[in-house]
Structures are given as C-alpha cells and as structure tokens.
C-alpha cells in the first residue's frame with residue numbers, strides 16, 4: 591500500500607527552481623534511497639515533505655500522506671504529524687539536542703508533548719528506547735556533550751522512532767561519523783526498520799549503503815529526477831549517463847556487489 595505519494599513537487603527560491611517536478615511513491619515498509627551529487631536537491635526534496643524548508647524557499651505540488659496533501663497542512667497540524675507519523679534523522683545530530691538539557695529531558699519533553707503518560711512510564715519508555723539502539727539506560731541522565739558522535743546519532747534515532755512513525759526520513763545520517771560508527775548506525779537503522787516495519791526515505795552519497803539496504807532508488811541531478819526504479823535495475827542496468835557516472839565514480843560499489851554475489855566477507859558493509 592502506498593504510504594506517501596509525492597506528485598510534481600517543486601521548490602523555488604525567489605522564482606528560481608531548486609527542485610523541479612519531482613514525483614515518487616513510497617510503499618509501506620519500503621526503503622527508498624535518493625542519490626545524487628552534492629547540490630542535486632535531495633535534502634530540499636526531503637525537507638519540503640515535512641515543512642522543514644528554510645523560510646526563503648517555497649514548495650508546490652503534492653505530498654499525499656494517507657491521501658492528505660501535507661503541503662497544505664497548517665504549521666500546527668504538521669508539527670503534530672512530524673515526530674509521530676513522520677520522523678526525521680539528520681546528518682547534524684548535534685542540532686537535534688539542546689546542549690544544556692540531558693538526553694533524558696529531550697525524551698521526556700517529546701513524550702509529554704505527544705502522549706498522556708505518568709512520569710514513571712515516560713522514564714521507562716525513554717530508557718527502553720535508549721536500550722533499543724544499544725545504549726545503556728544510564729545515558730538518560732547524561733548531557734549531549736558527554737556522548738560520542740555515534741552515541742548521539744543513536745539517541746537521535748531512538749528519539750525519532752519513539753512514537754513508532756510510519757515513515758522515517760533519514761538525511762545522510764552517517765556523514766559526520768567514522769566508518770565503523772557509520773556502519774553500526776546503518777545496521778541499527780536496518781534492524782529497526784525490519785522490527786518496526788516503518789518505511790524509510792534515505793538520502794545518501796554512499797552507494798554501498800544503497801546496494802545493501804534499498805528497495806527502490808531515485809537518482810537526482812540539478813533538482814530533477816533523471817532515473818528511478820528498483821535497486822537492481824538502477825544499479826546493475828543504469829540507463830542514464832549520469833547514473834552510470836555516479837556508479838563509475840563509486841569503485842567500491844562494484845567491489846561490494848561482487849562480494850555480495852560471491853558471498854565474500856571482507857567488506858564491512860556487506861556483513
């Protein structure tokens with residue numbers, strides 16, 4: 591079943607298009623990856639869906655979620671939906687936390703805003719959420735600066751999944767992490783997606799992640815989609831010269847794909 595249907599989405603700045611006529615569907619539980627070079631419009635597209643564009647940008651078109659056009663939602667209605675039905679995880683995990691509030695307080699504020707739960711139950715839920723991303727419950731009382739980048743990104747994933755959203759929009763979640771932490775965070779996201787059954791809109795530069803996790807792929811260039819389809823057809827039989835050049839510029843992809851096909855086990859991302 592279609593969860594989100596984006597139709598003819600365009601984003602402009604002072605009359606100049608940044609994203610033009612973008613259309614795609616995400617099915618329930620599906621992992622859709624958006625790839626493309628820096629500046630191709632991936633983040634602007636993802637931000638437009640949840641009303642997270644910078645104030646100088648305007649969006650038009652449709653983003654139908656359960657049949658309702660999100661672009662027509664009031665700010666208040668969208669705020670209610672964001673975090674509960676549609677959640678975001680950003681590259682800049684630092685920005686997801688207020689430095690002078692404990693990790694626990696962030697969870698508590700979220701739960702207080704969206705649910706009517708007694709204090710003890712809120713605390714239990716937050717601690718369980720931290721444990722679900724491999725963190726100790728004692729992280730509840732720590733301040734953001736007392737956590738590593740990987741731990742903070744895990745906390746932001748736990749926070750994003752707290753209300754069991756149907757759709758998780760993830761914008762380069764590992765760009766600021768070292769490769770081992772990045773690998774762990776991606777595996778965690780994949781496990782949690784399996785567990786919760788949420789759909790994932792995943793923005794990345796790294797085609798190895800796409801090869802491993804995506805069902806469908808969108809390729810963006812200069813604000814427009816140049817190719818889209820299922821993972822195998824886009825990565826193994828790319829039609830557009832731009833997709834071909836992206837794949838060619840990602841030498842580790844052919845390596846990863848050989849390893850996957852041959853059942854090799856040397857590549858971190860293939861295990």
Ligand SMILES: Nc1ncnc2c1ncn2[C@@H]1O[C@H](COP(=O)(O)OP(=O)(O)OP(=O)(O)O)[C@@H](O)[C@H]1O
Nearest residue numbers: 603608627628629630631632633634635644646647
């Ligand atoms: N608030 C803004 N004001 C003006 N231009 C913007 C704004 N936000 C984004 N842009 C421009 O829109 C274009 C698309 O940006 P976007 O962030 O979506 O690219 P991206 O594909 O996500 O790139 P990256 O992979 O580097 O994050 C870029 O040319 C960017 O400079």
